[in-house]
Amino acid sequence: MTATRRAGNVSLLLLLLCLLATATGCATEQRHRPSVVVTTNILGDLTRNVVGDEAEVTVLMQPGADPHSFGVSAPQAAAMEQADLVVHNGLGLEENVLRHVEAARVSGVPTLAVGESVDPMTYSGGESAGRPDPHFWTDPVRVRKAVRLIGDRVVRHVEGVDAAAVRKNAERYGAELAGLHTSMRDAFASVPADRRRLVTNHHVFGYLADRYGFRVVGAVIPSGTTLASPSASDLDSLATAVRKAGVPAIFADSSQPDRLAQVLKRESGIDVDVVPLFSESLTPKGQGAATYLQMMRANTEAITKGLTSR
Numbered sequence: 001m002t003a004t005r006r007a008g009n010v011s012l013l014l015l016l017l018c019l020l021a022t023a024t025g026c027a028t029e030q031r032h033r034p035s036v037v038v039t040t041n042i043l044g045d046l047t048r049n050v051v052g053d054e055a056e057v058t059v060l061m062q063p064g065a066d067p068h069s070f071g072v073s074a075p076q077a078a079a080m081e082q083a084d085l086v087v088h089n090g091l092g093l094e095e096n097v098l099r100h101v102e103a104a105r106v107s108g109v110p111t112l113a114v115g116e117s118v119d120p121m122t123y124s125g126g127e128s129a130g131r132p133d134p135h136f137w138t139d140p141v142r143v144r145k146a147v148r149l150i151g152d153r154v155v156r157h158v159e160g161v162d163a164a165a166v167r168k169n170a171e172r173y174g175a176e177l178a179g180l181h182t183s184m185r186d187a188f189a190s191v192p193a194d195r196r197r198l199v200t201n202h203h204v205f206g207y208l209a210d211r212y213g214f215r216v217v218g219a220v221i222p223s224g225t226t227l228a229s230p231s232a233s234d235l236d237s238l239a240t241a242v243r244k245a246g247v248p249a250i251f252a253d254s255s256q257p258d259r260l261a262q263v264l265k266r267e268s269g270i271d272v273d274v275v276p277l278f279s280e281s282l283t284p285k286g287q288g289a290a291t292y293l294q295m296m297r298a299n300t301e302a303i304t305k306g307l308t309s310r
């Protein structure tokens with residue numbers, strides 16, 4: 001072997017060692033980058049506001065998806081089991097994801113069921129009456145509580161985050177939520193008491209109704225989940241309720257086709273507007289509800305207008 005050839009081999013060896021070192025470095029960094037995995041995109045937005053740049057936040061549910069029915073991929077399920085914290089809604093919302101949350105919990109990952117810790121209500125009517133209602137995010141006062149809770153858990157469980165920074169983020173975002181509550185209260189005050197009646201796609205606005213003094217007259221899908229479907233007699237009795245309540249508008253989830261609401265309107269011959277709301281899911285950017293605050297402001301305006309326009 002010539003001297004030049006030997007030198008070449010040494011260089012190659014050094015190069016390989018460098019590559020190995022880099023790869024190991026990367027892997028180590030990945031392992032130590034704190035990670036929070038969140039199920040729904042609404043909770044994802046809250047969590048990102050709290051966590052800021054302190055950790056990697058992975059949101060499983062796509063914009064515009066249905067929280068009752070979305071599923072996760074195998075890599076997403078694996079990410080849950082490697083997370084420092086899993087944040088989920090609970091109360092029966094994410095029906096297809098619960099077993100993965102459970103698997104993460106069993107493998108030692110701290111999990112936070114936000115809905116269960118913010119004074120949950122039960123459904124007052126329909127097929128789901130008496131069961132816990134998971135749609136707590138329609139009440140910004142509970143969401144503010146949720147944000148504080150997420151902040152506490154991040155500080156407690158996610159190693160390597162700056163606790164003071166997380167608390168400050170939670171405080172700042174909490175103040176925005178307090179502002180949202182005030183603006184919703186003021187807007188709804190302009191709706192006459194006898195018009196504060198909600199008919200929605202499924203039972204999704206119970207918390208908002210309770211907070212701001214609305215009565216839930218009924219839902220096109222007489223259940224707490226979008227996975228149920230109404231019978232002809234369900235639609236009949238709802239049409240009667242709508243007529244009796246005299247509401248000028250019924251509300252449909254923008255993430256769900258408003259076909260059923262349109263059927264109700266046509267079949268029963270009642271004269272109502274069908275107004276879309278963002279109730280279950282954030283949208284992609286530029287489509288009206290890319291953030292929780294944007295979603296709630298848009299809904300407040302649509303409900304207020306829908307119930308007072310005629």
Ligand SMILES: [Zn+2]
Pocket residue numbers: 068135202203204224225226280
């Ligand atoms: Zn729902």
